[in-house]
Amino acid sequence: MSGSTKSTKAMGVLTVTALVVVSAYTAALGSNGWLWFGWVVLGLVTIGMATSRST
Structure with missing residues (x-):
């Protein structure tokens, strides 16, 4: 396995x-747009x- 694959x-x-x-954070504390971003x-x-x- 090459380094790129690893x-x-x-x-x-x-x-x-x-x-x-x-x-888990969203479920526990509510949504945070920056985390999703x-x-x-x-x-x-x-x-x-x-x-x-792959190319």
Whole structure:
């Protein structure tokens, strides 16, 4: 497994973990737009890494 594949997989795990944390925060304390915005940006970066790796 190359370093690029490892980093993309790590970003995927981080993105999913962040989604769980943001969802738990929203359920417990109410929605925070900045947290969701941050998660969307993280997701887009992860998708970008995954697509650039495959080309």
